[in-house]
Amino acid sequence: MHKISLKDWVVLLTIVPTALIGFGLAGYFSYSRSSELDEFLNLRAQSIIEPLAITGKAPLVNNNREELRSIISAIHRSQSGIVKSIAVFTLDNQIFVTSAYHGDTNLMRLKAGNKIPAYTQSEQTDDFIIFRSPILEESQKNGIPYPMGYIAIQVDKSRIKFKQQSQYIIAFTMAFLASLLSAVFALKLIQNVAKPVNSMVRAIDRIHEGKLESRVSGHLVGELNFLKNGINTMAQSLGNYQNEMQGSIDQATVDLRESLEQFEIQNVELSIAKKKAQEVSKIKSEFLANMSHELRTPLNGVIGFTRQVLKTPLSDTQRDYLQTIERSANNLLTIINDILDFSKLDAGKMVIESIPFSLREAIEDTLVLIAPSAHKKNIELSINIDHSIPDSLIGDAMRIKQIMSNLVSNAIKFTQHGSVMIDITFKTIDAKRAAIKMTVADTGIGMNSKQQQAIFKAFSQADQSITRLHGGTGLGLVICQRLAYEMKGDVGFSSRKNNGSIFWFTFECGVNTLSLSNELDTLSLANKTILYYEPHLHSRAATYDILLNWRMQVTQVESISQLTKALENSKQAKTSFDYALIGHDRNATALSDLKKIITQIKPQITNIHLAINSNSPSLQDALLASGAMSCLSKPVTANKLYTAILADQDNLFPPSRKILPIKVLAVDDNEANLKLINALLLEQVSEVVLADNGMEAFELCKNESFDLIFMDIQMPIMDGISTLKAIKRDTHNRKTPVIAVTAHALSGEKEKMEQQGFNAYMTKPIDETMLNHIIYEYCDVDHFIKSTKQHLSIVTKTPQATKQPQAIANKSSAVIDWPLALERTGGKENLAIEMLTGLVDNLAESQRNISKALVNKDTDQLKSLIHKLNGACCYNGVPNLTTICQELETQLKSDIALENLEPEFLEFFEQIEQVATAAPKLLTELNKKNTTV
Numbered sequence: 001m002h003k004i005s006l007k008d009w010v011v012l013l014t015i016v017p018t019a020l021i022g023f024g025l026a027g028y029f030s031y032s033r034s035s036e037l038d039e040f041l042n043l044r045a046q047s048i049i050e051p052l053a054i055t056g057k058a059p060l061v062n063n064n065r066e067e068l069r070s071i072i073s074a075i076h077r078s079q080s081g082i083v084k085s086i087a088v089f090t091l092d093n094q095i096f097v098t099s100a101y102h103g104d105t106n107l108m109r110l111k112a113g114n115k116i117p118a119y120t121q122s123e124q125t126d127d128f129i130i131f132r133s134p135i136l137e138e139s140q141k142n143g144i145p146y147p148m149g150y151i152a153i154q155v156d157k158s159r160i161k162f163k164q165q166s167q168y169i170i171a172f173t174m175a176f177l178a179s180l181l182s183a184v185f186a187l188k189l190i191q192n193v194a195k196p197v198n199s200m201v202r203a204i205d206r207i208h209e210g211k212l213e214s215r216v217s218g219h220l221v222g223e224l225n226f227l228k229n230g231i232n233t234m235a236q237s238l239g240n241y242q243n244e245m246q247g248s249i250d251q252a253t254v255d256l257r258e259s260l261e262q263f264e265i266q267n268v269e270l271s272i273a274k275k276k277a278q279e280v281s282k283i284k285s286e287f288l289a290n291m292s293h294e295l296r297t298p299l300n301g302v303i304g305f306t307r308q309v310l311k312t313p314l315s316d317t318q319r320d321y322l323q324t325i326e327r328s329a330n331n332l333l334t335i336i337n338d339i340l341d342f343s344k345l346d347a348g349k350m351v352i353e354s355i356p357f358s359l360r361e362a363i364e365d366t367l368v369l370i371a372p373s374a375h376k377k378n379i380e381l382s383i384n385i386d387h388s389i390p391d392s393l394i395g396d397a398m399r400i401k402q403i404m405s406n407l408v409s410n411a412i413k414f415t416q417h418g419s420v421m422i423d424i425t426f427k428t429i430d431a432k433r434a435a436i437k438m439t440v441a442d443t444g445i446g447m448n449s450k451q452q453q454a455i456f457k458a459f460s461q462a463d464q465s466i467t468r469l470h471g472g473t474g475l476g477l478v479i480c481q482r483l484a485y486e487m488k489g490d491v492g493f494s495s496r497k498n499n500g501s502i503f504w505f506t507f508e509c510g511v512n513t514l515s516l517s518n519e520l521d522t523l524s525l526a527n528k529t530i531l532y533y534e535p536h537l538h539s540r541a542a543t544y545d546i547l548l549n550w551r552m553q554v555t556q557v558e559s560i561s562q563l564t565k566a567l568e569n570s571k572q573a574k575t576s577f578d579y580a581l582i583g584h585d586r587n588a589t590a591l592s593d594l595k596k597i598i599t600q601i602k603p604q605i606t607n608i609h610l611a612i613n614s615n616s617p618s619l620q621d622a623l624l625a626s627g628a629m630s631c632l633s634k635p636v637t638a639n640k641l642y643t644a645i646l647a648d649q650d651n652l653f654p655p656s657r658k659i660l661p662i663k664v665l666a667v668d669d670n671e672a673n674l675k676l677i678n679a680l681l682l683e684q685v686s687e688v689v690l691a692d693n694g695m696e697a698f699e700l701c702k703n704e705s706f707d708l709i710f711m712d713i714q715m716p717i718m719d720g721i722s723t724l725k726a727i728k729r730d731t732h733n734r735k736t737p738v739i740a741v742t743a744h745a746l747s748g749e750k751e752k753m754e755q756q757g758f759n760a761y762m763t764k765p766i767d768e769t770m771l772n773h774i775i776y777e778y779c780d781v782d783h784f785i786k787s788t789k790q791h792l793s794i795v796t797k798t799p800q801a802t803k804q805p806q807a808i809a810n811k812s813s814a815v816i817d818w819p820l821a822l823e824r825t826g827g828k829e830n831l832a833i834e835m836l837t838g839l840v841d842n843l844a845e846s847q848r849n850i851s852k853a854l855v856n857k858d859t860d861q862l863k864s865l866i867h868k869l870n871g872a873c874c875y876n877g878v879p880n881l882t883t884i885c886q887e888l889e890t891q892l893k894s895d896i897a898l899e900n901l902e903p904e905f906l907e908f909f910e911q912i913e914q915v916a917t918a919a920p921k922l923l924t925e926l927n928k929k930n931t932t933v
Helices: 006-013 015-055 057-062 065-078 158-208 223-310 316-347 359-376 397-413 449-453 464-470 476-486 537-549 560-572 590-601 617-625 638-645 671-682 694-703 720-729 749-756 768-778 781-788 818-824 829-856 859-873 879-893 898-932
Strands: 083-090 095-098 121-124 128-141 144-156 355-358 380-385 392-395 419-430 433-442 490-495 501-511 529-533 553-557 579-583 608-612 630-633 660-667 685-691 708-712 738-742 760-763
Touching: 006 015, 006 158, 015 057, 015 065, 015 083, 015 128, 015 144, 015 158, 057 065, 057 128, 057 144, 065 083, 065 095, 158 223, 223 316, 316 359, 316 617, 355 359, 355 768, 359 380, 359 397, 359 638, 380 537, 392 397, 397 419, 397 433, 397 476, 397 501, 476 490, 476 501, 529 537, 529 560, 537 553, 537 579, 537 638, 553 560, 560 590, 579 590, 590 608, 590 617, 608 617, 608 638, 617 630, 630 638, 660 671, 660 694, 660 768, 671 685, 671 708, 671 768, 671 829, 671 859, 685 694, 694 708, 694 720, 708 720, 708 768, 720 738, 720 749, 749 760, 760 768, 818 829, 829 859, 829 898, 859 879, 879 898
Parallel strands: 380 419, 529 553, 529 579, 579 608, 608 630, 660 685, 660 708, 708 738, 738 760
Antiparallel strands: 083 095, 083 144, 121 128, 128 144, 355 392, 392 501, 419 433, 433 501, 490 501
């Protein structure tokens, strides 16, 4: 926007107002004078014509033209300054007499058709004014005077117009002169005020630019002089302030330099403190690792022994007890891992696994552990799983079970009576991923708004008094929420005080294209009839959905009266139900009520199955003695119900495994590892080719084509990465998927292998489920089966029971864990004996080579030897030796000095001695028992 200068303001406030006022007044007075002259002319003309109209009546009546002419001629002469002509007209508008024979009588005559005016009227022309006045007869007709004629006067306006124009000229000339005088004064004002002000403005601009020596000069008067002095004083003050500020800056610079020196000293102290803190943190991490190791070792024994006992003939009660022990031990092992996971979450280093798992099996494992606490409080625990959810998924089952266990346990903990209802739904993200949502609703104590705000804060609970009543650290929900974030999901809730709570969590996982072997074969149940009684709405809906999905014909009832009516209708229709499923939710009276129901329906339905809100073996035995075929503990799941209904049928056995018509290459420098992976692969594929180093594998790939290659990383002659690059560069297997297999997985190792070109990554010991998943993921199995279907019969194998002498199968110690060795070899005892024998035979040589490398301080050789021994230990039940090998390999790869690893090497050699001492005795017993068998 343009700024108006002081000069412009002076002009606007002096010349312009003066000009406007002057010209306005000139116009006003000129117009007033002109109007007055016009009015004067009209009055004067009227004062002439109206007396003439009265005087001329008699001559007109007497028709005396001469007398009338002399009268108007005399008036004309006396008023010749304004009157140009006077004429008298008769009643018929004819000229009677005129004062000027050469006057324009037609202009003065009325227009044809116009009547004689009743009073004096005027008519304007450009130069004249015509006045007409009637000549009236005084004698009246009907009381009204009547005209005898009229008289007209032609008045000249030229003199009046001249006076008016002169008036305008004089007035506007005076206004112009006044404006001009105002302009002269304005210019003088501009010269005396605006110029000094402009000089002051320029001085201020120079001061603003930092030229503080600038001053305003010149002799000024009045306020301008005061303003000049003020500006000069301000400039002087600014200069003084700048000098003081510069001095302050110099002093501050000196102080800052001294402070920086102090900061450097503090940084050195902080660096020392940081190193001490890191050492403390390292000690804490080592302590946690040692504690984790010390706890895991006995737990592995508990789990291993339990699994072995489960393979022996047991009663249902014993099997249930042992399965509970196994699940509890696994849960405790999970909790131990969670102690370390919380610190990983804080550090942002939590790794979410991607392993194939069964969703329904994971849910059932969780509920089996949690259900007894619900039964103890007589709370109805029910679960409804959308049957369209795929069961075979890829994700971290342990984390999913951890979150579910926490949410359901909390719901049971804070519910005194009523029910806890679980609903599981999903939505498809794409062809390979799905989003699962689990909702847990309870009828417990609920939370108010203040408690809800603190629910996700670490080490806090909704109500501090709850800690005494229910226990807990307040970490559960925090860990659940952060774990859900890691799985691309979330945790949320809604709650009202004394009206229960609804917690939900979501997570994303992959959809496994390979179906797991534990899928239920419900074909034999199609169209079977079943009578289903369940009072609880959510439990009834969940189980009804399972039965309906099995295509059974379900008659569901919710009361004893409806049950009785359904039995009567069946009896009248002469039909019967194949099965009966009876649910009960009142633990206190379960025995008597259920015995009555069994007695009532036994005559019509023999195949009766119960679902009760209890896991009491004595109660279940009593109900089975009353005539029930099975007694399930709630919540009812598909696997439980399937097992109960078809317990005596052959279709409970798992389906036989198909041998895929593909060719696989396995590369490993360890003979035992190579032998084991060969055995595991031959259970799934038709042909396996073995190589014990990278060069041999490269030569094989130049001459043969493989469908899949499993490659060890650390090998002599040519390592796994070099072999991979050679195969991809110059063989027939450029497009063959190559899977990296290693005994030790450091942080970031998987990403490193993928960057090198490996398609996938597996750690030793090899998990059979993961191996099966990788084969199906990276091989076009359907294509192979179709292409060979015409000339190749698919070979199937039925799992055979492993012959295990009971005393040997349960033999476990801290040195050699034989059940673990059997587990690692897929239950193949002969293979486990062979692999342990191979390990023992090579231990002495490995010990000598490692000792020699230690003396020579050859770190690279040590890494290679330790890695090789670690790989050999993975498939043998030597947990202590495996652990120390993994620790040494980790620390050697982290470039820790050999001098700092002396305690670890001492423990390492001690473990070798213990294995070398214990193994021969165990192998002798095993061979002896096998020979006896």
